[in-house]
Amino acid sequence: MDTVEVNGLRLAYSTRGAASAPPVILLHSLGESGSTWDVVAPALAGTHRVYTVDLRGHGSSDRAGEYSFELMRDDLRAALDTLGLSKVTLIGHSLGAMVSWLLAGEDPERVDRLILEEPPPPVAANPPRTLPEDPDPDAPFDWNAVAAVYRQRNEPDPAYWDLLKHITAPTLVIAGGQQSQLPQDQLARIAELVPDGHMTTIPSGHHVHRDRPEAFIAAVSAFLA
Structure with a gap:
């Protein structure tokens, strides 16, 4: 595993594939790490x-004094620069999908393709998210x-919806269906707001790539092709 220095932190990442091939960045969900993409x-x-990246505070990356999407x-953004x-393809799951969504909306020229697996819509989490007691x-x-x-899931910034309209990359939203805790109609709305947005449902719950990897890989490969 390698590291890259960004914003005073070390982010851990690993690579696979030919160095000359088109780059794909894989971003994990909350509480996980790049190994979820193994x-x-x-x-x-x-x-x-x-490239599989451990976000700040996760896996082998540094802990930080502050966190937010x-x-x-x-x-x-800093890791890509370094x-x-x-220009990259971004594939993010849950937290990683939100991070990818924000970058693609603010720096659309940097994203070639965008895949959002079960992205958390900017509506208040129901029930509200709470930490375990111990x-x-x-x-x-x-x-x-x-x-x-x-905190951000419980009181989301409604401006995130507007960012979707600025995404220029062809975008695929992968939904987990009724087994997911996320409101599937809101995931459909995400796909509708992206100018070149599409949605596919793989019934599996929130962790599509973990629980139905073959179907996930097939959907992603077809979209990237």
Whole structure:
């Protein structure tokens, strides 16, 4: 695993595939790490240079004093700059999807394709997200990151909806169907607001790429082709 210095932090990442191939960035969900993509990444590495990144406060990346969707977006932007990646495909799950969405909406020229797996819509979480009473002190992530994301999920910024209209990349929203805790009609709205947005449903719940990897890989590969 390699690291890249961004905004005073070390972000850990790993790579697969030929260095000359088109770059794909994989971003994990809250409380996970780049290892969640260990089945998906090799499947994409035949045609792409695949980067799996640990977001701040997760996995092997540094813990930080502050967390938010916006700070993670800024980390991603800085990492792309440092790695010399001017235009990439972004694939994000949940938290990673929101980070990808923010970058694609604010810097549309940097994103070639966008895939949002179960992105959390900017509507108040129902029920509200709360931390466990006794968080595991040995968890492989910073509970402060979880608390910060929960606050943003409970009181989301409605301006996130407007960013969708500025995304120029062809975008695929992958929904998990009725087994997911996210409101599927809101995921459909996300796809509708992106000018070149599309949605596919893979009945599986929130963790599509983990629980139905073959279907997820097939959908992603077809979209990228």
